[in-house]
Amino acid sequence: xxxxxxxxxxxxxxxxxxxxxxxxxxxxxxxxxxxxxxxxxxxxxxxxxxxxxxxxxxxxxxxxxxxxxxxxxxxxxxxxxxxxxxxxxxxxxxxxxxxxxxxxxxxxxxxxxxxxxxxxxxxxxxxxxxxxxxxxxxxxxxxxxxxxxxxxxxxxxxxxxxxxxxxxxxxxxxxxxxxxxxxxxxxxxxxxxxxxxxxxxxxxxxxxxxxxxxxxxxxxxxxxxxxxxxxxxxxxxxxxxxxxxxxxxxxxxxxxxxxxxxxxxxxxxxxxxxxxxxxxxxxxxxxxxxxxxxxxxxxxxxxxxxxxxxxxxxxxxxx
Amino acid sequence: xxxxxxxxxxxxxxxxxxxxxxxxxxxxxxxxxxxxxxxxxxxxxxxxxxxxxxxxxxxxxxxxxxxxxxxxxxxxxxxxxxxxxxxxxxxxxxxxxxxxxxxxxxxxxxxxxxxxxxxxxxxxxxxxxxxxxxxxxxxxxxxxxxxxxxxxxxxxxxxxxxxxxxxxxxxxxxxxxxxxxxxxxxxxxxxxxxxxxxxxxxxxxxxxxxxxxxxxxxxxxxxxxxxxxxxxxxxxxxxxxxxxxxxxxxxxxxxxxxxxxxxxxxxxxxxxxxxxxxxxxxxxxxxxxxxxxxxxxxxxxxxxxxxxxxxxxxxxxxxxxxxxxxxxxxxxxxxxxxxxxxxxxxxxxxxxxxxxxxxxxxxxxxxxxxxxxxxxxxxxxxxxxxxxxxxxxxxxxxxxxxxxxxxxxxxxxxxxxxxxxxxxxxx
Numbered sequence: 001x002x003x004x005x006x007x008x009x010x011x012x013x014x015x016x017x018x019x020x021x022x023x024x025x026x027x028x029x030x031x032x033x034x035x036x037x038x039x040x041x042x043x044x045x046x047x048x049x050x051x052x053x054x055x056x057x058x059x060x061x062x063x064x065x066x067x068x069x070x071x072x073x074x075x076x077x078x079x080x081x082x083x084x085x086x087x088x089x090x091x092x093x094x095x096x097x098x099x100x101x102x103x104x105x106x107x108x109x110x111x112x113x114x115x116x117x118x119x120x121x122x123x124x125x126x127x128x129x130x131x132x133x134x135x136x137x138x139x140x141x142x143x144x145x146x147x148x149x150x151x152x153x154x155x156x157x158x159x160x161x162x163x164x165x166x167x168x169x170x171x172x173x174x175x176x177x178x179x180x181x182x183x184x185x186x187x188x189x190x191x192x193x194x195x196x197x198x199x200x201x202x203x204x205x206x207x208x209x210x211x212x213x214x215x216x217x218x219x220x221x222x223x224x225x226x227x228x229x230x231x232x233x234x235x236x237x238x239x240x241x242x243x244x245x246x247x248x249x250x251x252x253x254x255x256x257x258x259x260x261x262x263x264x265x266x267x268x269x270x271x272x273x274x275x276x277x278x279x280x281x282x283x284x285x286x287x288x289x290x291x292x293x294x295x296x297x298x299x300x301x302x303x304x305x306x307x308x309x310x311x312x313x314x315x316x317x318x319x
Numbered sequence: 320x321x322x323x324x325x326x327x328x329x330x331x332x333x334x335x336x337x338x339x340x341x342x343x344x345x346x347x348x349x350x351x352x353x354x355x356x357x358x359x360x361x362x363x364x365x366x367x368x369x370x371x372x373x374x375x376x377x378x379x380x381x382x383x384x385x386x387x388x389x390x391x392x393x394x395x396x397x398x399x400x401x402x403x404x405x406x407x408x409x410x411x412x413x414x415x416x417x418x419x420x421x422x423x424x425x426x427x428x429x430x431x432x433x434x435x436x437x438x439x440x441x442x443x444x445x446x447x448x449x450x451x452x453x454x455x456x457x458x459x460x461x462x463x464x465x466x467x468x469x470x471x472x473x474x475x476x477x478x479x480x481x482x483x484x485x486x487x488x489x490x491x492x493x494x495x496x497x498x499x500x501x502x503x504x505x506x507x508x509x510x511x512x513x514x515x516x517x518x519x520x521x522x523x524x525x526x527x528x529x530x531x532x533x534x535x536x537x538x539x540x541x542x543x544x545x546x547x548x549x550x551x552x553x554x555x556x557x558x559x560x561x562x563x564x565x566x567x568x569x570x571x572x573x574x575x576x577x578x579x580x581x582x583x584x585x586x587x588x589x590x591x592x593x594x595x596x597x598x599x600x601x602x603x604x605x606x607x608x609x610x611x612x613x614x615x616x617x618x619x620x621x622x623x624x625x626x627x628x629x630x631x632x633x634x635x636x637x638x639x640x641x642x643x644x645x646x647x648x649x650x651x652x653x654x655x656x657x658x659x660x661x662x663x664x665x666x667x668x669x670x671x672x673x674x675x676x677x678x679x680x681x682x683x684x685x686x687x688x689x690x691x692x693x694x695x696x697x698x699x700x701x702x703x704x705x706x707x708x709x710x711x712x713x714x715x716x717x718x719x720x721x722x723x724x725x726x727x728x729x730x731x732x733x734x735x736x737x738x739x740x741x742x743x744x745x746x
Binding site for chain 1: 396399400403407425427428429567573713717720724743
């Protein structure tokens with residue numbers, strides 16, 4: 001049986017102490033560092049340093065033009081107490097995560113199930129459904145999306161043909177967020193492929209035994225597929241949630257860069273960008289970025305906590 | 320020996336990696352241009368302005384064989400963001416077009432070159448002193464105004480005549496304007512105008528018509544939540560009546576002419592600056608006309624002449640003299656002026672203005688005639704807006720979105736705006 005779960009203990013097990021031959025060790029490690037250098041340089045210069053600078057900036061008033069001025073916690077205080085638009089952006093982001101992530105996962109799972117039982121043309125359909133994931137992150141697709149959901153766009157026209165007059169989705173608060181969420185849902189390819197891999201790991205014997213016992217397909221899905229798939233489901237959920245919190249490009253393009261209409265698609269990252277690059281409040285934007293980092297960490301921690309009650313690891317059953 | 324081989328291949332890999340990294344760093348643009356001095360010049364504008372600018376730049380390059388000018392342009396919003404990022408990164412273009420709203424920030428941030436030092440290459444004696452002074456911050460001439468502009472009601476006279484609505488007249492009031500919009504909507508079924516509620520510029524004209532100002536001399540707010548509530552109540556009511564554009568249309572405005580309801584054929588008129596309105600000619604047609612902005616109830620005019628844009632050079636430029644020469648060419652050269660026409664506003668160089676005046680044709684002439692018609696009746700322009708105004712312009716539009724989509728009352732949105740404006744101006 002496969003073990004998706006790596007017990008934390010094995011990771012922490014100590015490797016045996018290095019041999020006392022210092023010179024040899026130095027040479028070996030030196031070579032390792034040389035080979036690692038492209039990565040280490042990148043990590044330090046492009047990730048760690050900017051992060052440190054942004055942490056410092058979050059305690060300053062910095063307008064890009066003049067030297068940063070230390071203001072202590074003022075940015076954080078202002079964010080939580082004096083900025084109604086900040087809370088609107090938090091609301092819009094949460095709404096988006098709650099709509100887009102479950103829809104995307106459900107669709108990915110449904111398509112994976114359909115593909116699994118397919119006899120012919122499986123790899124063709126798998127590639128076809130995966131394609132949007134490759135294209136989706138690009139600006140051009142987001143712009144096309146805006147055109148499709150604008151007034152007089154494809155969606156408006158098609159719906160009008162069957163007697164439903166919605167107008168342009170992207171210009172209506174309440175509808176615009178749905179248009180952006182659909183763009184994310186449409187890119188269900190990546191979680192789908194992972195689901196497909198997970199489904200193929202489930203032993204056929206389980207289904208055979210269930211069939212012999214007279215379990216219906218629905219019963220089999222609930223009692224075998226879902227529990228056996230739960231680690232993969234959990235993995236996808238965590239990954240997609242983290243991604244959804246950071247969504248930027250689709251919202252930026254679909255809302256014309258403003259998070260409109262009426263702030264309905266003013267996602268957190270969009271407002272962060274607005275504060276930093278439009279209003280030139282880099283200090284405030286940095287503070288927002290750190291709050292987002294902590295919030296995503298907290299949400300992930302909560303997901304891990306709840307996972308104990310619903311994620312089933314096959315090896316646990318054997319204990 | 321195998322050990323040696325490993326060592327050598329390690330070294331080779333390291334050298335290769337480093338050389339790739341170094342080539343990546345060294346690819347600066349200074350080397351391009353084949354020995355010529357390369358000037359980078361950036362600006363915002365519409366395609367009409369782009370075509371004329373390219374023509375003028377080509378002429379400059381012909382007259383200065385040793386200089387190559389690399390241009391790039393974008394819409395105003397995108398330009399503003401890109402320029403700020405470049406400037407902060409120490410990579411400001413040699414010559415840049417600046418808005419009245421940017422001067423204060425860029426000058427105090429040390430981004431701009433003191434142009435008085437380049438007097439030999441850049442002549443300013445033919446520019447109206449009052450207008451020239453708008454490019455001065457703390458006693459230093461950081462930028463030269465490039466054109467003079469004022470706001471206007473832009474409309475298609477043909478459509479209005481067909482609808483049988485009286486054409487706008489000089490000195491009309493906001494009340495008369497509103498009546499005309501209602502009449503247009505009634506007769507054509509289309510809103511008479513874009514909703515001016517989203518525009519901070521229109522609000523300023525309305526305020527000034529009542530003898531108030533947007534910003535006080537000491538960079539505070541010149542109006543109260545009550546004033547803003549009255550303005551938004553006025554426009555909100557017109558929107559509900561269908562006399563101005565619907566919220567779905569208004570929310571799409573981004574400063575580009577193509578997205579204005581007049582250009583999309585979903586409204587009968589627009590508020591815009593006079594020169595950029597040339598962008599409509601391709602869409603609307605020949606009978607595109609400019610009318611004065613509505614004035615206060617007692618006839619007090621609210622609009623004013625402002626420098627439509629400035630040219631400045633980067634303090635970090637390696638070619639201050641060539642940059643100054645180029646600015647001089649764009650502002651003081653007669654041949655350049657003939658090409659540029661009124662695409663950046665009516666020229667500030669007075670002899671040139673008088674010379675090219677009779678030569679202007681098509682929409683350039685419309686702009687010149689329009690400016691003549693209001694010249695002398697307008698009040699003095701306000702001081703350059705404080706730094707925070709840059710982002711308040713966007714906030715204004717956002718807050719009005721809340722009103723037009725009926726998620727907030729005008730009063731609530733106005734209170735929100737005042738709170739944000741005070742925080743913005745405090746810093």
